[in-house]
Amino acid sequence: MFVAINRLQVPAEYAGRIEEGFSRAGGMDGVAGFIAFDLLRAEGGSDYLVVTRWDDRAAFETWREGDAFQRSHGAANPNSPVKSELTTYDVVLSRP
Numbered sequence: 001m002f003v004a005i006n007r008l009q010v011p012a013e014y015a016g017r018i019e020e021g022f023s024r025a026g027g028m029d030g031v032a033g034f035i036a037f038d039l040l041r042a043e044g045g046s047d048y049l050v051v052t053r054w055d056d057r058a059a060f061e062t063w064r065e066g067d068a069f070q071r072s073h074g075a076a077n078p079n080s081p082v083k084s085e086l087t088t089y090d091v092v093l094s095r096p
């Protein structure tokens with residue numbers, strides 16, 4: 001299993017827009033190799049982690065390059081104040 005985590009540093013006044021965007025997004029149905037994602041907000045702040053799980057890196061890369069990614073990110077503001085930082089991991093061990 002492969003995990004891609006996108007960290008979004010969001011000004012407090014912009015956080016509502018980001019959360020609304022995610023609640024509208026959907027769009028991951030039927031994406032090959034996609035397992036799940038969580039949108040996590042740091043307690044008491046407006047720093048977010050988008051934690052996504054995939055069968056493997058290839059599935060993640062195919063999504064990044066495809067239409068489903070465009071559809072869920074097409075509404076992003078070109079002058080967005082959000083800073084984004086991606087990190088990727090291989091899952092070594094997992095427990096329910």
Ligand code: HEM
Pocket residue numbers: 004005006008017018021022023025026027028037050052072073075076077080081082083084086
């Ligand atoms: C881990 C892989 C991901 C990457 C690299 C990524 C990339 C980004 C980036 C760079 C932004 C900031 C856009 C801005 O500046 O406003 C963003 C926001 C956003 N992402 Fe992702 N994202 C990922 C996962 C996801 C997933 C799985 C979804 C859900 C389908 C999603 C939906 C959104 C939405 C709705 C926003 C807010 C757009 C807005 O309204 O401003 N992202 N993402």
